[in-house]
Amino acid sequence: MSSGKWQELAKAKREQLQQGIPKEWTISPRSESNVLQIPGECGVLSSQELEITSLSDVSVLLRNIATAKWSSLEVTRAFCKRAAIAHQVTNCLTDAFFDSALKKAAELDDYLQRNGKVVGPLHGLPISLKDQFQVKGYPTPMGYTSWLDKVAEEDAVVVQILRESGAVIYVRTNVPQTLMWTETYNNVYGRTVNPFNTSLTPGGSSGGEAALLAMHGSILGLGTDIGGSSRLPAHxxxxxGFKPSYHRLPWYGAVNSLDGQESISTVVGPMSTSMSGLQIITKAILDAKPWRKDPQALRKPWDHEGYALSEHVGGKRLCFGIMWDDGTLKPHPPVLRALRQVKGALEAAGHSVIDWTPYKHGEIYDVTRAIWYADGGEDYEACLSPTGEPLINSMKPGADPHEVVAHRKPREPLSAYKLWQLHKQKRRLRKEHLDRWESTSSRTGTGRPIDALLCPVAPYVAVPHGQTRSAVYTMIWNALDYPALAIPVTKVDPSVDTVQSRERFFSPDDETLHKLYDPEIFKGVPVGIQLVTQPQEEEALLAMGQIVDDAIRKPSETCGL
Structure with missing residues (x-):
């Protein structure tokens, strides 16, 4: 194939996406770095459409549709228009199914009017998808030019379930080439930017999804997560952002990088503007009995007792562990402040918080990376070679093509035997970590181990493009198969989050990270925390996530600032 073929394919796809946006929804180019206010100022959205899309609570939006306060057609059109605006300022979309979405919404309205009831728990709700979930009749390129002609013959299983539950599929969102980045840039669609500051990254690999949600171009969507891909962009x-345990939600029919690597499984990662959104979509998927469509999905229905926290004293006087750092990278000041704020809010609400000491994190990180790169890069090459598309080796804008960051450097493939040894090592580490968790029962004062663990999502907030480091604070929970949740807490305040001097560092990487922090660069950027429970405790995690979220947002709460 000619050397320019991949560029021609990418250009044609971008033009197709642009043509899918109605001219009356286009806006003039903007120069400001914070683009969050543009949907309300550009004149494209009516006052009702602004009211609809400004909602954050998914349960309220569903109730308004079910009671016919707003029709699904009105809601869907509003989110289609706002998604179009979001794309023009953040480059977050890969597909716009606007026409089919509006048609489906009208059909759902007709059903509600004729039958007096909803189709299912997600009736009339527009839901966005990361560009990994197949939609029948469309390719799912995932940022590869060689996949632009691979048209899906059927929806991914989770998309089938969403449709059967009454959801309206209207857009898909951007990802990084190969997915294995905590930023979002590829040769097909280009770079997605953070709406809080377009010079910063929205994260990855679900960066397009996070940017769309932050712009309120979506209220609920599906990302994915193998090492932090839904949680980091959420932060x-x-x-x-929510990462369940392996195989709890159905994966079959989604496309993937490193496909076939199942020791550390990629999972469906719901993302939303509210905790209610995560609970509603998870329950809707599980109530649909996904194990009847996906042979790897666990036969584990929604656990009502788990969500009621029956093993955690009904959510009264919980004991949380808190990990301030992982012993390899010390978090920046706003991340530590967010943890202090959450700790203070929980204690004010009657819960207790005890310190958690990190255990063998460095070893877990090394094992995880070795498993991911066991093929020596053959998966990437197989995806790129058909069109001659180059491998992106750096996320820096204008980077030298020969600049190769550490995790992109070529590695020798591992033999099957050596890979098995890594699997054994991971299994041992999982057992040791479980024992450590259980041993906290001697310190909690409740007679049981910690109910959940609080920790950073990352040691930093959104950084300039090309400046992210390894996702160590999230990938550990993928390796250990612990469900984890990212919850927004605050924003960077330079007057409070000042540079702190340090004399000792864990490593040269830790020192480099320390020097990266500049409170003025990160001013006003969101800061979140991560909440973690033991494997298969998804319902308990979501319930405790609501408790944490309520404590943070209690109007009178000011402690920990």
Missing amino acids: FCGVY
């Missing part, structure tokens, strides 16, 4: 963009 960078001030939304909620």
Whole structure:
């Protein structure tokens, strides 16, 4: 194939996406770095459409549709228009299914009017998808030019379930090439930027999804997560991101990088502007019995007792562990302040918080990376070679093509035997970590181990493009298969989050990270925290996430600032 073929394919796809946006929804170019206010100022949205899309609570929006306060057609059109605006200022979309979405919304309205009841728990709700979930009749390129002609013959299983539950599928969102980045840039669609500051990254690999949610171009969507791909972008963009345990939500029919690597499984990662959104979509998917469509999905229905926290004293006087750092990278001041704020809010609400000491994090990180890169880069090459598309080795704007960051440097592939040894090592580390968690029962004062663990999502907030480091604070929970949740807490305040001097560092990487912090660069950027529970405790995690969220947002709460 000619060397320019991949550029031609990418250009044609971008033009197709642009043509899918109605001219009356286009806006003039903007120069400001914070673009969050543009939907309300550009004149494209009516006052009702602004009211609809300004909602954050998914339960309220669903109730308004079910009671016919707003029709699904009105809601869907509003989110289609706002998604179009969001794309023009952040480059967050890969597909716009506007026409089919509006048609489906009208059909759902007709059903509600004729039958007096909703189709299902997600009736009339527009839901966005990361560009990994197949939609029948469309390719799912995932940022690869060689996949632009691979048209899906059917929806991914989770998309089938969403449709059966009454959801309206209207857009898909951007990802990084190969997915294995905590930023979002590829050769097909280009770079997605953070709406709080377009010179900063929205994270990855669900960066397009997070940017869309932050712009309120979506209220609920699906990302994915193998090492932090839903939680890191949620943290960078001030939304909620959820990583369940392996195989709890159906994966079949989604496309993937490193496909076939199942020791550390990629999972469906719901993302939303509210905790209610995460709970509603998770329950809706589980109530649909996904194990009847996906042979790897666990036969584990929604656990009502788990959500009622029956094993955690009904949510009264919980004991949380808190990990201030992982012993390899010390978090920046606003991240530590967010943890202090959450700790103070929980204690004011009657819960207790005890310190958690990190355990063998460095070893877990090394094992995880070795498993991911066991193929020596063959997966990437197989995806790129058909069109001659180059591998992106740096996320820096205008980077030298020969500049290769550490995790992109070529590695020798591992033999099957050596890979098995890594699997054994990971299994041992999982057992040791479980024992450590259980041992906290001697310190909690409740007679049981900590109910959940609080920790950073990352040691920093959204950074300039090309400046992210390894996702160590999230990937550990993928390796250990612990469900985890990113919850927004605050924003960077330079008057409070000042540079702190340090004389000792864990490593040269830790010192480099310390020097990266500049409170003026990160001014006003969201800061979140991560909440973690033991494997298969998704319902308990979501319930405790609501408790944490309520404590943070209690109007009178000011402690920990």
